[in-house]
Amino acid sequence: MQFDIGIWIGALLTLGIISFLYKDNIIYKISEAIFVGVSAGFWFIALFWDNLYRVFWIGVFPAANTNAKPQYILFGGVILGMLMLSRLLGNKVGWISRWPLAFIVGATAGLKLITYLASNALSQINATVGNFVGAVNQPTFAGLVAASTIAIGTFCGLVYFFFSKEHRGWFGGLATIGTWFLMVTFGASFGYTVMSRMSLLLGRIDFLLSDWLHLIK
């Protein structure tokens, strides 16, 4: 007789979650509650030890046998974090949380501005136009079609999102072409999402059939 308590708990909870496909039931509710509770507990512990202890405590009070100097600036992060929690104390004091929030939004915007401008805007424009110019200079039929499709689709998609001019006439026509490109993109993205969800279910089925039931290797 083969009995591994961990595998059995995993298998029974997996079946409990899947039972929702038939109808909502108490077993599903218990399995879901266990999942939510364990996830919350895991992340609480992980974030506490990985951030508050490893980064803050070790940073401010480094071990004696290391050459690291105390980084008192970390107190700033802790103070800002605690000020964020003032939101829980009601409206009279809650306004304080806007200051650390402003710091986070401002700092993130500043850090991400150049990163996104360089990586997501300029590099992409360079690639879109560059591929098209390259295909025109050294034409193969497939290369020309591919580069043209990308260039036209990108341009028309951007036209669709330009709402300062009414989508009528030739402008509306370009926006309609952009809409079709967007729909194809969303369809492809949906298809990939379906594939991803199937993959996750396959992982669970593999666990049930191999680790629990030993029906496959």
Next chain:
Amino acid sequence: MKKIIPIIVLLILFVIALFNKSQLEMSAGVSILVTILLGIAMIVVLILTISGRSIERRIVFLFIGVSLILPFFMNFTLPLQVSPEVRTLYDALAKLPKGSKVLASYDYDPPSAPELQPMGDAFMKWAFRHDIKVIIIGLWPQGPLQANLSVNAALADPEIAKHPPKYGVDYVNLGYQSGNEFVIQGMGTSIRSKFPSDLYNTPYDSIPLLRGVENFSNIDFVFNLSAGYPGTVEWVQIAVDRFGVPVGAGNTAVQAPQVYPYVESGQLTGLLGGMSGGAEFEKITKEPGQANTFLLSQSFAHVVVIGFILIGNVALFMGKTKRRPPIG
């Protein structure tokens, strides 16, 4: 009666789980027969839909479940073509001379393991076989532990086990560091500042593999497995565009569409997209694994999904036909 059936099914499963020791496998003939029966069942659903009978969603769930489970017992694999993105990644790895240092960033957790673990396993086996040094890190807490599963899978290979790689010399696991993309930014200046010790608290300077490894300029390639944030997007934005280190990635299928533009622009050196990408990578590296096994089930399920989408469209266009009570 309806309440007893699930209990009976569960009892049968418990008995199998407790006492079964033999594997189940269908012969080629039975596999083809089962596939034909599944196709006939889909046609029956289509006929019923045309005649005005709608199908309850639990029947659809049953079809998906059967199409996913049955291929596990079939003994054939589908022919597979390696896509250009996967080939680009493999070619970049194959060009690395022996002794090159590859930074493997495992940025995912167990929920994404069915898609990404086969990629990690194939990479680790290939790296150990070709004397590529691997420095493992994680931007997700469970990532380094998933990496250890890849290492164990590679060490279990009989050929690799004859000359096993040595920890600290051929590979090292530096563990997880919080900070998301700021960890990548910090590593561009000093990897030691972000990972002062490895997963087992061995100081950075005591690890032979890390001698002379200060920052990205001492890394030959970055292999990233990503399920979200932080992940491939951050590696491209910071490691590639700011520090110029080549990065190749494996992504979940959900994330792959948003990362494809980086492949087209050349910012990303190859991409393994979802389970099919993993299966192609296993094929091109000649490291057969789970992705190829799962791909048959996934293909069956996709055909069933497409079939039901078509059936759904038939039902939509016949919307004014008189409806009879649903089946199921």
